[in-house]
Amino acid sequence: MEHLLSKRITNQRSSRIRELLRVTEQPGMLSMAGGLPAPATFPTELLAAAFARATTRQGPTGPVAWQYGPTEGTARLRQQVAAEHAMPLEQVLVTTGSQQSLDLLARVLCDDGDVIAVEHPTYLGALQAFHLAGATVIGVPGDECGLDTAALEAELRRGLRPKAVYVVVNFHNPTGTTLSADRRRHLVQLADRYDFLVIEDDPYGALRFAGVAPASMGGPAAPVVRLGTASKVLAPGLRVGWMSGPQPVIAAAVRAKQAVDLHTSSVAQLIVAEARAEVAAFGAHLDAARAHYAAQAASLADAVQRHLPGATFARADGGMFLWVDLGVPTEPLLAAAVDRGVAFVPGEAFSAPGADPATVATRARLSFATLTPCELDEATSRLAAAIAAGG
């Protein structure tokens, strides 16, 4: 049956993170490799109460939670997103998680060979979605202030003509950086001048526990599609995300989504809407989640400084990851680390096509989300032992 498969899927390889996660399910493994949020932050009582309210909602065609709904999303959740993004309702679409937002955008923007530019390194799931949709992905370097918009401008002057530029704006996965306000302005100027769309992905922004967030680039007339998700602020198992952007792009994404899955789970959408509508309880939950991640981030940073004095990294103001330069190539280190019962994701896994993999070769993405402080200390100690054994 392999011979019946399309070229586009034959060329799609399974993600390295995915293969890694299989290995890290072994008992005793201390994994800093995953991208899972801390289950301790899931507001299970808030979610159960939200379900109870969700199932009382009646629409003209029956219970809203159980009946087919509009492709654009359940009115209640769309209205919340429209208010939060300061966008008209018709410029908002609910999706089956941000991963679907990326797939829909790639499909409505790109015919085979059209270009999407991404920061190097970048979120692996974005690379997968863009490739599957037939887009050509080009990496542009970044630094501690996020995507290097001057480097992007130089590429544009040399003739690069992307349909879209993809950035994770706050607590970038994997680098943890936040795109600076100056660069955000510059990027929007470039989008206007060179006629591309900015895809502003922001799964982690609400998990800021220090510092001040630069403003979103989105707005009713901006050349920007802004992505949000319930995955990191409520629970990823819901698979509920959303996007807002220029009306023609959103309308096209609605048409595509109609063919792709009709609409996102009504009951999951309503759980999100009802949970967010409990403003005090939702706010208290977010505060608790931020405090949890702040403590976790400090624990891992302290452990890295203790056990890996040669490593360099920036302390996190939010998100779930430290992007640590271990000073040795991390791809060859992984097997030895796994042998010692610790897992991480080597920098190379996030490398964007066309970019220099050497810039990420000694990096490791360490998640501080799910291990306890004691486990983070032990995991880092094992990592140090693996490096020492290999050095």
Next chain:
Amino acid sequence: MEHLLSKRITNQRSSRIRELLRVTEQPGMLSMAGGLPAPATFPTELLAAAFARATTRQGPTGPVAWQYGPTEGTARLRQQVAAEHAMPLEQVLVTTGSQQSLDLLARVLCDDGDVIAVEHPTYLGALQAFHLAGATVIGVPGDECGLDTAALEAELRRGLRPKAVYVVVNFHNPTGTTLSADRRRHLVQLADRYDFLVIEDDPYGALRFAGVAPASMGGPAAPVVRLGTASKVLAPGLRVGWMSGPQPVIAAAVRAKQAVDLHTSSVAQLIVAEARAEVAAFGAHLDAARAHYAAQAASLADAVQRHLPGATFARADGGMFLWVDLGVPTEPLLAAAVDRGVAFVPGEAFSAPGADPATVATRARLSFATLTPCELDEATSRLAAAIAAGG
């Protein structure tokens, strides 16, 4: 921003059913146009109890309902489907409704221009999914026994080389026909001989209230992908479906789904699995749903015979629709019908590319699912008046 859109989305038009459904939301409209199941059949208590159990399930990474899960689907639901389809677990994938199964299959099978053959007329959502994925769709005639496999064989002999042939096997949407056992055997023989995959879509099979179902074409070694869904037997708002088929096809669909939405809503999957696991309660619910639809189908059939004595149709053994030949062109009739407060879907809406639209020109798809018996009588009376006024 329109100029940034891909050709594939620019060529995708919004569904006529969708536009129709907008019109039919007017107050006082009696709509037989929609494809919504009867909300009276939603087992709300069973679903609430299933949610309560679902949220107690703990996995190695936290609460299964709320945490990220495997792309293949939650183990509990996959195991149920594997047992029902008599397939190995690794040949089963949970999807975000059958609509996503169609999208994934088109994407893993078809590069631009590859052919999928469909019965004419056919399910509109399938046409949309196949077109968006770049497939070329070819219609093959059907009759009261379903897809005309002799006509298909003639096309294959003339050189047609489809990647897949798509059939709705039980209570076809819109025609209501069930593919006969002989033709099922013939279709699988053709698939083996001409090297294509059969896509066996079966959303309505569990809603059979009369007659005996021919066996599924699926099986561990069959060239068949079998689609199922919770939409018609539990609730469509869950957006949970599944498919089973040849291992390389399912593995490819898993790789695509990873890029498309990571996985289907965990909480929705678990609600389905827990509800189905309550065997007695789930069985009683299905019996009640079948009895409900049997009475509804009889009400509509009686009303059509009463008010439209010139119309011809087959009584339904299941599903949600009658496919009525009104003896006049139904596309021009629709506006007059809507003016009189009744809606239906004209046969032309389901026309497959390359097939003869004349064969569906006088047909109307009438849903008996959601109106009360009195409303079905009144709706049919209005339809008769619209025909009389136009004749």
